[in-house]
Amino acid sequence: MAYRFALAGNPNSGKTTLFNNLTGSNAHVGNWPGVTVERKEGKCKKSKEEIHIIDLPGIYSLSPYTPEEVIARDYLSQEAPDLIINIVDATNIERNLYLTTQLIELEIPMVIALNMMDEVNKHGDVIDAAGLEKELGVPVVPITAVKGHGIKELVEKAIESAKNPKPLGKTALEKTQLGAAIESVREILKKAGYGNTLYYAVKLLEKDSIIEEKLKIDPALFKSIDEMAAASEGKGEEEIETMIADLRYKYISEITSKYIKKGRVQGELSFSDKIDNIVTSRILGLPIFFLVMYAIFQIALGPIGTAIADPFAEFTGEVIPEAVAGFLESIGVSDILMSLVVDGIFAGLGALLGFLPLILLLFLCLSVLEDSGYMARVAFVMDRVFRPFGLSGKAFVPLLMGYGCAIPAIMGTRTLEDEKSRRLTITLMPFMSCGARIPVYAVFAGAFFASNQGTIVFSIYALGVVVAMLSCILLNRTVFKGEAPPFVMELPPYRIPSIKSVLIHTWDKAKGYVVKVGTVLLSMMVVIWFCQTFDFSFRMVEDSAESIFGVIGGWLAPLFTLNGFGVIKGTSEIHWQIGAALLTGLVAKEAVVGTLGILYIGQELEELTSALGTALEAHFTPLAAYSLMVFVLLYAPCFAAIATAKKELDSWKWTLFTVAYQCGIAWFVSMLVYQIGSLLGIGLA
Structure with a gap:
């Protein structure tokens, strides 16, 4: 059984x-x-x-x-x-x-x-x-x-x-002054043929509207139940729902005082309390949080992460593609099939899988913080930051989830009580950079800022928080007017994270990334290969600029001229590849790297990762690369996240507004970064 x-x-x-x-x-x-x-x-x-x-x-x-x-x-x-x-x-x-x-x-x-x-x-x-x-x-x-x-x-x-279930004795409420009323309502329900009568009796006395509607009890019976509730209220001189809650707590207080003996002297600070005096401090709380996040990015994307990721990237980007190419050549496959498998699939997926160790390290660190109880303190600290901008600290929880994936983060906004907070939080969600963007940051930071990758990536994440806060001010004064709701959140005691629990959380996230690479992104790589190999007449082209992607990218690229990456470095030539890559990023942000791998590298299989970096250096200045990273940080999330937002917002109007706002802000901030950097002469070489 x-x-x-x-x-x-x-x-x-x-x-x-x-x-x-x-x-x-x-x-x-x-x-x-x-x-x-x-x-x-x-x-x-x-x-x-x-x-x-x-x-x-x-x-x-x-x-x-x-x-x-x-x-x-x-x-x-x-x-x-x-x-x-x-x-x-x-x-x-x-x-x-x-x-x-x-x-x-x-x-x-x-x-x-x-x-x-x-x-x-x-x-x-x-x-x-x-x-x-x-x-x-x-x-x-x-x-x-x-x-x-x-x-x-x-x-x-x-x-x-x-x-072998044992018969249930008298419950907490049945032992109180409400016992007779509960028993009377149970008898009414039993005669009417209902089961689970104890639970329903309490809920009906509480005047639970959902249960009342669900049970569809005869109005005459409801009247007698209401009379019992009114009589009980008269005895306690308070509303029945409040009275029931008070009786429960009174019962709990009685049994805990009887069966629990506290070893700590009342008023003595616990270990958690002593730490909280520091990490939730008005002065130190926020700097400590930023130092912790900075340390995480240094671990994940600094020397430690690089030392782990480089050999893995070499294996996925060089060893496997060369082996596959050799096998296909030995069995004499056609050139078009060779191009599909080698250039279309492995040129993109090899680069994406190479970033798996970095993603694992980042999620591992975040899981440790979450299981330790520190993240609940961060929400408490962030309430002081969020409230002047029109959000409560409770919104930080789904926003923090956004660092993993925007889809469950958007779902998490259901825990916010008011509609205004939900809409505003969903609009800000992409600014909390999801894990899918990490490959983009990693490849550009590695190519242009190799000596301080962790610092550069941390600055991108910090910029996302700044843009989110400024957006709060703007949207609260225009579109989402109203006060932030009150913030109530339990702070759990600090605990040493369970190795098993942390590894399970990390594995779940990593598995999601690998599954995504092997399904959605695999399909995307094939589509990208097709679009850069054929034109609109479905004829193979020798020059990718004449392909379907070349034409579409050519339409989009001029929009980014002021952002520094709309034209190729040192020329006035339209950078159509980046227009195409950003378009595929709406399907999945990881696809930006995969697309660039296909469009830039083609059949050059040897040293795939370094070849992509070399190609990027030929097309971007460091400032343009940073500007592009800013745009990728801020522009609309993937189609799956947009669809989730539509379901949560239950409105095409608000969904389209959020997408338009996100893309508009991404273009504007990216443009500001490039133009100000140009005026200061930063990163133009």
């Missing part, structure tokens, strides 16, 4: 770490049906039983305030998994148990995973897990997910509970 276990818990409770521990590499990621919130599911590798683990979005309650809470609630109440594994942060148990009291009311077999027990012990705290288990009526298993402690016991207890 196959079981379905749902993993539910608060954000920052260690839910992702536990999910990775249970499923390992068996997990697959998609979206929940009908929405763009991420769904993770995988097979449990810790048991011989067939168990599917469904990782629900991190939530604080089952009240429908966010899309994540709606998804979690709908799945648990409608899909009815065989068991809920409720992961609870034992270092912040009072807040985490609020969700626990709600999950118990679903009357689904449940096991509580009391996580981070190593930190509890380190603080000298003592938690009576057996007492909590007896009080709550569900099994409680102490674990440390990051170290794998207690996981075996957790899985065994979960299977046992799923196979």
